[in-house]
Amino acid sequence: MRKEEAKFETRFFSEAGTKGKNNDYFGYTQLDNYAIWVVADGYDEEAGADVAAKLAVSSAIEYFMLRPRFNPEVIKEIMEYANLKVKEKQEETEKYSLMHTSLLVVISNYNSFLYGNVGNTRLYHLRGGYVISQSRDDTIAQLLVDENALDMNDMKYHRQRNDLLQAIGDFGKIKPNIIKNPVTLQENDMLCLTTIGFWENIDEREMEVEISRYPNKDSLLRSLEHKVMATTRESVENYTFALVNVEKVASPEPVEKDKKKFWIKVGLISLAVLVIILSLTFWNISKRNNIIKRAAVYEEQANDDIVKKDFNNAIESFKLEKAELEKLKPKSRGIIGFFTGANGKRADAEKRISAVNTKISQTSKLQKAFQDINEANQLFNSGNYDEASRKYQEAKYVLEENTYKKDELNTDEVLTTLNARIDSSSKLKEALAIETAGNQAFSAGNYNLAKENYKTASELYLVNGRADYVANIERKIAEIDDKAKTEYSGAMLTENQADLLSPTDTNKSRQSYY
Numbered sequence: 114m115r116k117e118e119a120k121f122e123t124r125f126f127s128e129a130g131t132k133g134k135n136n137d138y139f140g141y142t143q144l145d146n147y148a149i150w151v152v153a154d155g156y157d158e159e160a161g162a163d164v165a166a167k168l169a170v171s172s173a174i175e176y177f178m179l180r181p182r183f184n185p186e187v188i189k190e191i192m193e194y195a196n197l198k199v200k201e202k203q204e205e206t207e208k209y210s211l212m213h214t215s216l217l218v219v220i221s222n223y224n225s226f227l228y229g230n231v232g233n234t235r236l237y238h239l240r241g242g243y244v245i246s247q248s249r250d251d252t253i254a255q256l257l258v259d260e261n262a263l264d265m266n267d268m269k270y271h272r273q274r275n276d277l278l279q280a281i282g283d284f285g286k287i288k289p290n291i292i293k294n295p296v297t298l299q300e301n302d303m304l305c306l307t308t309i310g311f312w313e314n315i316d317e318r319e320m321e322v323e324i325s326r327y328p329n330k331d332s333l334l335r336s337l338e339h340k341v342m343a344t345t346r347e348s349v350e351n352y353t354f355a356l357v358n359v360e361k362v363a364s365p366e367p368v369e370k371d372k373k374k375f376w377i378k379v380g381l382i383s384l385a386v387l388v389i390i391l392s393l394t395f396w397n398i399s400k401r402n403n404i405i406k407r408a409a410v411y412e413e414q415a416n417d418d419i420v421k422k423d424f425n426n427a428i429e430s431f432k433l434e435k436a437e438l439e440k441l442k443p444k445s446r447g448i449i450g451f452f453t454g455a456n457g458k459r460a461d462a463e464k465r466i467s468a469v470n471t472k473i474s475q476t477s478k479l480q481k482a483f484q485d486i487n488e489a490n491q492l493f494n495s496g497n498y499d500e501a502s503r504k505y506q507e508a509k510y511v512l513e514e515n516t517y518k519k520d521e522l523n524t525d526e527v528l529t530t531l532n533a534r535i536d537s538s539s540k541l542k543e544a545l546a547i548e549t550a551g552n553q554a555f556s557a558g559n560y561n562l563a564k565e566n567y568k569t570a571s572e573l574y575l576v577n578g579r580a581d582y583v584a585n586i587e588r589k590i591a592e593i594d595d596k597a598k599t600e601y602s603g604a605m606l607t608e609n610q611a612d613l614l615s616p617t618d619t620n621k622s623r624q625s626y627y
Contacts, residue, residue: 114145119223120361121148124330126338130310130349136162136214137308137353140170147181147222149174152353154215154234154308156280161212165199169216169281172198183222183366185291188229191218192281192289199282213282217248217306223363225298229291232280235312238296239303242324244317249290251278256530260490263578278526302359310352311337314344330358401441408437408465415472420521424480428473435469438462475517482511486531493538496545502538505531537577544573548586560593567593 121143129135136155142148153169155162172195180187195216203210215232228236228248233255236248249255256278257263279287305320315323315337323340327333334356341352391398415430441462489504509531512524519525551566567586574582 115223115363115366116143116145116148118361118363120359121221121223122330122358122360123150123355124334124358125306125353125355126334127353128338128351130341130351131347132157132349132351134163135351136166137310137351138163138166138170139306139353139355140174141355142174142178144178144181147177147183147220149177149221150219150304150306150355150357152217152234152306152308152355153281154232154310154351154353156213156215156277157351159211159213161202161206161209162214164202164209165212165214165282168199168202169195169214173216173218177220183220183225183227183295185227185229185293188218188220188227188291189289192216192229192231192287192291196281196283196287200284203282213277213280215251215277215308216281219304219306219357221298222295222366224365225295226304227292227295229289231287231289232277233309235307237303237305237307237317237320239305239321239324240299241301243321246296247317251280251290253278253529253533256526260486260527260530278529298359298362300359300361304357304359306353306355306357308351308353310350311341311354314341314346314349314352330356404437404440408434411437412469415476416518416521419476419479419518422483422522424476424483427476428480431469431473431476435466435473438465438469441465472517475515478511478515479517479522482508482515485511486527489534493534496541498538498542498545502535502542505535505538509535540573540577541579544570544577544579544582547573551589555589555593560596564590564593 123141123143125139127135127137127139136157137153138155139150139152141150151170151173153166155164155166159165173191176191176194177187180190199212199214203212215230215234217228217230217234217236219226219228219236221227230236230248231251233250233252234248235250237244238246254263281287303324319340320337323333323336327336334354337354338352341354342349411430411434415427415434418424418427418430439462441458443458485504485508489501489508492498492501492504509528512528512531547566548570551563551570554560554563554566567590571583571586574580574586
């Protein structure tokens with residue numbers, strides 16, 4: 114049994130924070146040859162959040178225990194099963210109809226691990242006391258990070274860090290983030306499963322520092338929990354932290370030969386041989402197929418480049434595909450063309466070329482849209498919100514009208530981000546106007562009005578992701594406070610002088626007051 118060959122220790126804590134109820138749930142089991150760890154974070158705003166979290170975890174472990182395996186497919190099956198069970202509960206009980214939960218599933222064969230997640234539960238993999246990898250969130254904040262519109266270190270402060278793009282319990286089909294290749298473990302590696310209440314209060318560097326300070330894992334967990342509750346945030350979300358300490362790993366799992374795959378390969382090889390034999394007989398068919406294959410390669414390259422947003426290369430690949438398809442047009446006409454079916458082949462080639470021309474046109478539109486987004490991001494970051502909003506609107510119009518490669522480019526997610534940016538541009542423009550009004554009030558000596566405008570502008574900057582503007586406003590507010598103190602001190606000095614003069618010189622005393 115691989116479990117006896119290895120040594121994995123699991124410790125965890127899970128508390129409500131400052132909330133009235135803990136909607137997090139954690140569970141795990143270690144079987145003879147495989148192990149599973151699962152953490153869920155029920156969405157606090159919905160009735161049954163705790164029910165959804167517990168049901169998702171128990172369903173995931175139940176499925177794994179019935180069919181323990183170690184591959185990405187089983188994680189996908191586990192996620193779909195957990196989603197099914199939560200949706201069944203939604204249908205059974207009306208008050209739970211909107212309950213949702215984030216879910217993180219980690220499996221291991223005691224030598225390597227795989228994981229998948231939906232929502233914003235997180236996994237950290239540490240080696241030598243340092244975080245070497247972490248999972249990806251399903252949130253709008255993560256989209257901003259992906260678009261280089263938000264720094265990864267600032268995600269825990271962003272107001273949309275908890276705005277989920279998908280969750281267990283969604284009505285549509287979920288698309289879990291599952292790694293394809295197993296990650297090999299080493300002795301003393303650590304796997305940390307967390308919910309938002311933990312990771313938004315303790316970042317990776319703080320976690321690394323605490324690990325270096327506390328070799329004893331029980332002491333480490335106590336210290337980490339203390340730091341969560343010692344946060345400066347007024348409200349602390351439900352927090353869960355599970356530590357899997359890998360003290361010893363098992364030997365690599367032997368790969369069993371798949372006879373079915375072997376015979377499939379034999380069949381494919383036999384088929385290839387048959388194709389070669391037939392191609393020697395039907396040279397024209399072979400030539401046509403080769404042209405189509407080369408065209409397909411160019412189209413595949415173009416599709417890959419579109420997903421990478423390398424639209425220039427994509428268009429060039431489509432043009433190369435078009436050039437190949439031109440070769441499909443037969444030159445023979447008249448009687449020879451009639452007997453060889455040249456007209457039909459020519460019409461088929463024209464149809465293929467027309468389809469490629471359409472793809473070139475659609476790709477050019479996508480290129481312009483994403484170019485507008487990049488330019489808008491630069492304008493947004495430089496404070497030109499009118500132009501940024503215009504560019505965002507142009508890109509939004511194109512993406513809403515164009516369904517080409519919608520799923521591959523995550524167009525719906527991009528549109529969500531664009532709408533957020535358009536809204537932020539409007540709010541930030543308003544903030545700039547309010548700040549300008551504050552400057553005018555300051556110049557006119559109306560410090561109370563100036564200070565009120567500065568505070569309003571500062572709040573708008575913070576809410577819309579421009580905290581870098583706030584420092585300048587705080588300096589202006591401090592300057593107003595200094596002026597107020599100076600005027601108050603001057604007034605008090607004048608009054609004291611007048612009081613000293615009043616018993617001896619009435620006229621000078623009056624001058625001091627006035």
